[in-house]
Every structure is written in C-alpha cells, then in structure tokens.
Amino acid sequence: MCGAEEEQSAVWRALATGDATEERGVKGKVSLRVVRCAIVTLVASVSLMPALRAEVTVERGSSILIFPKVISDPDGLLTRGFPVETIIQISNTSNSLAFAHCFYVNAAPLDPRQPPGPFNPPQWQEVDFDIVLTKQQPTYWVVGQGRRVDPTDPQCSRVPAVLNCPNAGFDPGAIPAVPPNFQGQLVCIEVDAAGAPLNGNRLKGEATLITPAATTVQGVTMRLGETSKYNAVGIVGLNTDTNSNDGDLRLCLGGGPRPGCPSGAEYNGCPDAVIVNHFAERATMPALPPGDIGNSRVDTEVTLVPCTQDFENQLPGSVVVQFRVTNEFENLFSASTTVTCWSTFRLGDAARVFDISFLGTRFAQTRMFPGGPEQPGFVGVSEEFYNDGRGVLSRAALNLHVEGERPGGDMITIPEVAP
Ligand SMILES: [Ca+2]
Numbered sequence: 402m403c404g405a406e407e408e409q410s411a412v413w414r415a416l417a418t419g420d421a422t423e424e425r426g427v428k429g430k431v432s433l434r435v436v437r438c439a440i441v442t443l444v445a446s447v448s449l450m451p452a453l454r455a456e457v458t459v460e461r462g463s464s465i466l467i468f469p470k471v472i473s474d475p476d477g478l479l480t481r482g483f484p485v486e487t488i489i490q491i492s493n494t495s496n497s498l499a500f501a502h503c504f505y506v507n508a509a510p511l512d513p514r515q516p517p518g519p520f521n522p523p524q525w526q527e528v529d530f531d532i533v534l535t536k537q538q539p540t541y542w543v544v545g546q547g548r549r550v551d552p553t554d555p556q557c558s559r560v561p562a563v564l565n566c567p568n569a570g571f572d573p574g575a576i577p578a579v580p581p582n583f584q585g586q587l588v589c590i591e592v593d594a595a596g597a598p599l600n601g602n603r604l605k606g607e608a609t610l611i612t613p614a615a616t617t618v619q620g621v622t623m624r625l626g627e628t629s630k631y632n633a634v635g636i637v638g639l640n641t642d643t644n645s646n647d648g649d650l651r652l653c654l655g656g657g658p659r660p661g662c663p664s665g666a667e668y669n670g671c672p673d674a675v676i677v678n679h680f681a682e683r684a685t686m687p688a689l690p691p692g693d694i695g696n697s698r699v700d701t702e703v704t705l706v707p708c709t710q711d712f713e714n715q716l717p718g719s720v721v722v723q724f725r726v727t728n729e730f731e732n733l734f735s736a737s738t739t740v741t742c743w744s745t746f747r748l749g750d751a752a753r754v755f756d757i758s759f760l761g762t763r764f765a766q767t768r769m770f771p772g773g774p775e776q777p778g779f780v781g782v783s784e785e786f787y788n789d790g791r792g793v794l795s796r797a798a799l800n801l802h803v804e805g806e807r808p809g810g811d812m813i814t815i816p817e818v819a820p
C-alpha cells in the first residue's frame with residue numbers, strides 16, 4: 402500500500418479495520434427467507450384516479466428508502482473482476498425517535514462463480530432487521546460487515562487523537578452482514594415502536610460503492626478507495642399530520658382505492674418515466690489530453706428495481722422496461738429489456754441501439770417506462786465507468802431523473818413482525 406493510496410483511502414480503512422470481520426453472523430433479531438418480488442395486477446379505474454402528487458425524491462425526508470444498488474463482492478465475481486463494498490448511511494432528520502424495518506434482497510446467482518442463467522438463477526434471499534435512530538442521528542454500516550450493538554467501541558477524539566473509531570456512537574441496532582458476493586437492494590421502511598408502517602418522513606439515506614483493493618483486470622486498473630455515491634430513492638408518506646397510513650402490512654404507493662388499499666395511496670407513487678442522461682456506449686471522454694481521448698471509453702450501468710415488491714409471499718414477477726433514446730440530433734431510437742425483481746445491466750448489453758455506432762452522437766437521453774399500465778413502476782440508479790485512456794478506471798454514480806406518477810399505483814407487502 403503506497404503513501405498516496407493510504408491517504409486517499411483513510412476513510413475506507415477507518416471503516417474497514419477493527420473487529421469488523423467478527424461481525425459476520427452477528428446475532429440479533431434477524432430473519433431469513435427466500436422472497437420474490439411480485440407483480441400485482443392492478444385494475445386502474447380512470448374515474449377514481451387521484452390528482453397527480455409529487456414524485457419520488459432523493460433529497461427530502463421519506464418514509465420508505467430504496468437503495469437500488471448494494472454490492473459486497475470482495476472477489477469481484479459479480480462486478481467484472483473489480484471488488485466492491487458498499488457503505489450505507491441513514492439519518493433521522495426529525496427531532497423524535499425513528500424506527501425502521503429494513504430488507505436486504507440478494508439477487509446474486511445461486512453460484513456467483515458461474516454466469517447467471519436458467520440453471521443458475523438469482524437467489525432472491527431476503528434478510529430483514531430493525532434499526533432505531535434517536536433525534537437527528539446519522540448512522541452507517543459497511544454492508545459486508547454489518548454492525549453489532551457494542552457500546553465499548555472506541556470513541557473518536559482529537560486530543561488524544563483517536564481517528565480510527567469505527568462504529569462509535571449510538572449503535573442503531575444489530576445489523577447482519579450480507580453473505581460474500583452479494584448484490585441486490587436494501588429497502589428500509591419507517592415504522593412505529595410496535596413495527597407498524599408509519600408516515601413519519603424522517604429518513605434519508607446514501608450509499609457509497611467503494612473499491613476495497615486496487616485491482617487490475619486485462620490491463621485496466623481500479624484504484625484502492627475509488628468510490629461512487631448516490632442518494633437513496635425516498636418515497637414520501639402522504640398526509641403526515643393525519644397519517645393516511647393504516648399501518649397494515651400493505652404499503653400503497655400511489656393509485657386510487659383498490660384491493661389491499663381501501664383508502665388509496667398511503668405514499669407517493671412511483672414515477673411514470675425514469676430518465677437517464679448518458680454517454681453512448683463505447684463513447685470517448687471529451688475532457689482529456691488529446692492523446693488520450695482516442696483510447697478512453699465510458700460505459701453506463703443502470704440498476705432498476707420494481708416498486709411493487711412482496712417480501713411476504715413468493716410470487717415471481719417482472720417488468721418490461723421500454724427505452725426511448727434520443728441522441729443529440731433528436732433522432733429517436735427504441736428498445737426494451739425485462740427486469741425481474743432486480744437488474745443491473747450495461748446499456749450496451751441491454752440493446753445495441755445504445756452503441757455509439759447506432760446513436761451517432763456522444764451523448765444521449767433515455768426515457769425508461771413500464772411496458773403497460775398493468776406493470777409495476779420502478780426506480781433505479783446509474784453508474785458511469787470511465788477508462789481514462791491510460792488504463793485507469795473510475796466510477797461515478799448518478800441518481801436518475803423521474804417524471805410523472807404511475808396511475809395504477811404499486812404495493813409493497815411486508816411480512817408480519819415476529820413478536
Ligand atoms: Ca458501537
């Protein structure tokens with residue numbers, strides 16, 4: 402580990418050192434089950450359609466947080482050879498206690514060493530846990546390590562200098578470590594002290610994807626500590642003052658009254674269109690020394706999760722994602738792909754239209770929307786990978802733009818909390 406890298410990754414080391422590895426298999430109120438996301442066929446009655454409300458947010462306190470892209474893969478099996486770890490941050494933005502029930506869903510294939518396929522399907526294994534945050538409390542954990550309740554962790558201080566103090570402060574609760582070679586999503590739902598869903602809009606979150614070890618694959622190097630960061634997608638609970646939430650296990654996102662949602666929406670709906678501004682696949686980076694531009698390359702990876710999810714029952718489902726791509730000359734291209742429960746893909750792998758030879762311009766905008774009104778909405782995040790033409794790869798995550806609201810609404814179904 403050379404000096405410069407050491408300095409660059411000081412934060413990472415502070416998080417990664419200590420007793421962290423012992424936290425695998427942490428004990429706590431953690432349950433495990435296999436889950437599949439569900440599509441609930443929604444019959445939208447036009448006459449009952451409510452006025453359009455606000456959209457999902459990445460900057461306001463919310464009652465549901467979705468972290469679409471969470472990866473803990475020390476071997477790089479799922480990430481083209483480059484190891485990745487994720488740090489989750491969640492804050493209570495209010496002046497009162499906040500509780501949340503969180504779900505990891507592991508979308509890694511059964512055998513992460515083999516490519517996914519019909520004989521190596523995703524695991525869809527779900528792990529849930531609870532967190533408690535005091536007023537205005539931020540917290541964090543490293544996904545591959547989890548976090549245990551340990552008040553004896555060293556406290557941070559300037560004098561004497563104790564700068565390596567992971568997990569200091571109020572622990573939010575016992576957080577399980579994900580298994581190695583994990584990829585998938587994290588969903589945190591605000592609840593009351595008894596575990597019933599609540600529209601408190603107290604939570605915000607961020608995820609940081611970080612490279613835990615310098616790695617070179619086929620002459621391309623990603624440096625230690627290379628990071629990208631995005632904000633969790635927040636779904637705002639409606640009518641916090643009167644609490645429109647009936648507190649049952651079905652969370653109604655947008656839409657009108659329907660089976661399971663007798664009073665209609667309890668939360669904002671998911672967007673009608675998700676918009677990503679991106680480089681064409683295999684496009685070069687313009688802001689480089691002229692000699693490097695020709696060898697540079699940008700790839701865009703998009704991660705999507707359907708808004709309708711069933712953590713209780715096991716109903717397989719998927720959404721057809723339609724792409725409408727506009728290049729710099731406003732030429733229109735279209736394509737589609739299918740997202741089952743959770744999907745991450747390079748644009749160039751999803752459809753050939755994203756290639757620069759098709760688009761003809763360096764930049765493009767893609768609008769993504771569900772294939773039909775009966776299909777669930779979805780949210781996501783994108784990540785750009787820049788090869789600087791000298792063999793150094795870097796990454797940057799981007800929150801996606803959203804537009805409109807799904808008329809039929811979505812539903813998240815959570816399991817009953819064990820007493
Ligand atoms: Ca602690």
Ligand SMILES: [Ca+2]
Binds near residue numbers: 646649651652667
């Ligand atoms: Ca409900």
